[in-house]
Amino acid sequence: MEIYVIYELIVNLVLGIGKVEPSDTNYGQTLLISLVVACGLVLSLFILQGFGLYRMAKRRNMDKKFLAFIPFANILLMGRLAGECSFFGQKMKRAGLYTMVAQIIITTIALFYVVAELHLIHSGCIEFEKSAGEILSAGEMFSYTPIWVGGTSFEYFLCQYYDIADMLIMIFQLVFEVLMLVLIMGLCRRYNPRSYMWMSLLTLFIPMSRFVLVFVLRNRAPIDYEAYVRARREAYMRQQQQYQNMYGGSPYNPYRPTGNAPYGQPYGQSQPPKEEPFGEFSSKKNDEPFGEFSSKDDEPFDEFDGQNGNDNSSGSDEFFN
Numbered sequence: 001m002e003i004y005v006i007y008e009l010i011v012n013l014v015l016g017i018g019k020v021e022p023s024d025t026n027y028g029q030t031l032l033i034s035l036v037v038a039c040g041l042v043l044s045l046f047i048l049q050g051f052g053l054y055r056m057a058k059r060r061n062m063d064k065k066f067l068a069f070i071p072f073a074n075i076l077l078m079g080r081l082a083g084e085c086s087f088f089g090q091k092m093k094r095a096g097l098y099t100m101v102a103q104i105i106i107t108t109i110a111l112f113y114v115v116a117e118l119h120l121i122h123s124g125c126i127e128f129e130k131s132a133g134e135i136l137s138a139g140e141m142f143s144y145t146p147i148w149v150g151g152t153s154f155e156y157f158l159c160q161y162y163d164i165a166d167m168l169i170m171i172f173q174l175v176f177e178v179l180m181l182v183l184i185m186g187l188c189r190r191y192n193p194r195s196y197m198w199m200s201l202l203t204l205f206i207p208m209s210r211f212v213l214v215f216v217l218r219n220r221a222p223i224d225y226e227a228y229v230r231a232r233r234e235a236y237m238r239q240q241q242q243y244q245n246m247y248g249g250s251p252y253n254p255y256r257p258t259g260n261a262p263y264g265q266p267y268g269q270s271q272p273p274k275e276e277p278f279g280e281f282s283s284k285k286n287d288e289p290f291g292e293f294s295s296k297d298d299e300p301f302d303e304f305d306g307q308n309g310n311d312n313s314s315g316s317d318e319f320f321n
Contacts, residue, residue, distance in 0.1 A: 004038075004106075004107070004110035004111075004113075004114065004169070005207060005208075006037075006038035006041050006042060006208075007034055007035050007038040007114065009038075010034040010037055011030075011031060011034050027121060028118060028121040028122045031114075031117065031118055031121070032118060035114060035118075045208060045211035045212075046071070046074075046211065047069070048211050048212065048215050049068075049074070049211040049214045049215060050068040050069040050074065051068075051215060051218065052068075052214040052215035052216070052217065052218040053067075053068035053074055053077055053078060053081070053214060053218075054066075054068040054069070055218035055219065056081050056191075056214075056217070056218055056222075057077060057080075057081065059219075059221070059222075060081070060222060062077075062080065062081075064077070065077075072100050072104055072107075073100070075096055075099050075100040075103055075183070076096045076097060076100050077096070078096055078099075078183060078187060078214070079094065079095050079096010079099065079100075079183060079186075080096060081187060081190070081222075082095065082096065082183055082186035082187040082190060083186060083190060084186070085182050085183060085185065085186030086182075086185070086186070087182050092182060095179065095182050095183045095186060096183060098179050099176070099179040099182075099183050102172065102175050102176040103176055103180075105176075106169065106172040106173055106175075106176045109165065109168050109169055109172060110169055112161070112165070113161070113162065113165035113166075113169065116158040116159075116161055116162050116165070117162060119155070119158060120146075120151075120155065120158055120159060120162060123151060123155065124149065125148065125149055125150065125151035125155045125156075125158075125159060126146045126147060126148055126149060126159060126162075127146070127147050127149055128145065128146055128147070129145045129146075129147050146162065146163070177204065177207075180207075180210070181200060181203070181204050184199075184200050184203050184210060184213070185197075185200040187214070187217070188200055188213075188217070189225040190222050190223060190224075190225060191217040191220045191221075191222060191223070192217060192220060193223055193225050193228050193229075199213060
């Protein structure tokens with residue numbers, strides 16, 4: 001897949017800077033040279049990534065470390081190193097396998113597209129019709145539409161595939177990029193959990209940076225991400241608890257006083273005793289209202305109370321005896 005990306009980049013640079021048009025006789029040769037250069041660049045990055053994966057697998061005593069230098073299989077090894085990945089909150093245990101399958105499909109489609117393009121141009125089965133496009137400050141942009149000229153039935157099939165290959169590549173490339181992002185996030189979580197997010201986004205916008213990233217992470221020790229998050233959370237909670245014990249109150253209240261002083265009281269002062277309203281008319285003792293008209297010894301209906309001297313020893317009511 002990376003070969004096709006670099007190939008398209010080189011072709012666009014040649015068309016824009018080199019002023020080469022599809023109608024030129026050397027256009028097919030230009031495409032072939034672009035493909036060779038793309039293969040060379042991807043091979044260099046692939047070897048660099050292979051050393052990184054091999055080193056990671058060796059540090060964890062994994063078997064089949066040689067898969068790091070085998071195309072497509074190195075993605076499977078990367079999935080083993082990343083472990084269980086997360087995709088929109090769902091656990092994905094075989095992210096490496098799914099990504100490898102997607103890479104095989106997109107690479108096959110892209111390679112067949114490049115081969116079909118080179119063959120159709122070299123055999124003269126298609127020609128490119130120029131049509132005016134947008135007018136920019138540097139001049140007028142042109143788009144080129146392939147037109148079938150003639151050839152065998154197989155070459156006509158290649159021409160039909162050449163027309164729809166761009167759409168197929170776009171669809172499967174999106175699937176591959178999403179799966180690769182999930183895999184890279186899982187790998188970075190295990191080997192660099194503190195900065196895994198921006199590293200993963202970097203590989204999304206610059207796909208070639210993935211090779212360099214794996215090589216950079218080769219000497220890091222693997223970390224259990226769930227345990228790392230729990231340790232960070234516990235450390236944060238302990239820090240907040242110590243902060244509250246030292247200063248009291250909520251740590252998020254910048255106006256909190258010391259102790260239990262209410263809001264708005266000057267800092268460092270204790271709370272004054274609370275004064276009762278109408279204190280001159282009341283006392284701390286539980287004074288009964290209309291106390292001067294009653295006493296604790298006098299109880300209403302006292303003569304009917306069974307606890308006075310007139311009651312019997314059993315304390316039962318004589319009315320029901």
